[in-house]
Amino acid sequence: MADVEADQATLSGAQATVLSTAxxxxxLLCSLRSVPLGERMVVVRRGRARLRGPGVVALLPFLDRGVRVPLGVRWYGVDRLEATTRDAVRVAVTAAATGTVQDPxxxxxxxxxxxxxxxxxESELRRRLAERDLAQLATAPLTGATELAAAVSARTAEWGVEIGDVQLGRVETRVDPSLVRWATSR
Structure with missing residues (x-):
């Protein structure tokens, strides 16, 4: 009887070893992450952030938090921005910008x-539109696009994003009697 109890204790010890190994x-398998070439992973542990990747990155379960950061070109769009020009004409503008993450x-x-x-x-576009007349927007809508991109990049640098290009897609205005009077007065 004592031999049977000893065999059961040995089996349960072997089972515990197999279970703990599994x-x-x-x-270990759940903690491994694959980071492709165009991305980096920021691993945050106890408030400290470290940059990892590309390749295989190990995260400690319950201690590490991994954030994937794409490094490629990103599009930032403004679908419809309502603004007022220097000569008090309401316009609706669509625009797009390209940017990249410089500091993951x-x-x-x-x-x-x-x-x-x-x-x-959006705020920089509003400011730039307020500095121009409607006629200036109609003749040269892209004038100052590099300065606009630089102004946006200066403000977004604190988030690690650099804006490379900004383009106005469409500038629309409602035709109402005050706009017709404005056009005929010029």
């Missing part, structure tokens, strides 16, 4: 950096 392998650590630790970049783009 759990350890499962945790800043990008990953920022709160909603893509939305913040679009907000900055």
């Amino acid at each position: 759990v350890g392998l499962l945790l 650590l800043r990008y990953a630790t920022a709160s909603n950096p893509d939305q913040a970049v679009e907000w900055v783009l």
Whole structure:
């Protein structure tokens, strides 16, 4: 009888070893992440952020948080921006900007950096439109696009994003009697 109890204790010890090994392998496999060439992973542990990748990155379960950061060209769009020109004409503008992540650590630790970049783009567009007359927008809508991109980049650098190009897609205005009077007075 004592021999049977000893065999059961040995089996349960062997089962425990197999079970702990299986759990350890499962945790190891769950902690590995593959980071492609066009991305980096920012690993945050106890408030400290480290940059990892490309390649295989190991995260410690329950301690590390991994944030993937794409490094390629990103599009930021303004679908319809309502603004007023210097000569008090209401216009609706569509625009697009291209940008890249230059500092993945800043990008990953920022709160909603893509939305913040679009907000900055909209505010800079509003400011630039307020400095121009409607006639200037009609003749040369892209004048100052490099200065606009530089102004947006200066404000988005704190999130690790650099804007390379900004283009106005469409400038629309409502034709109403005051606009007709404005056009005929010129």
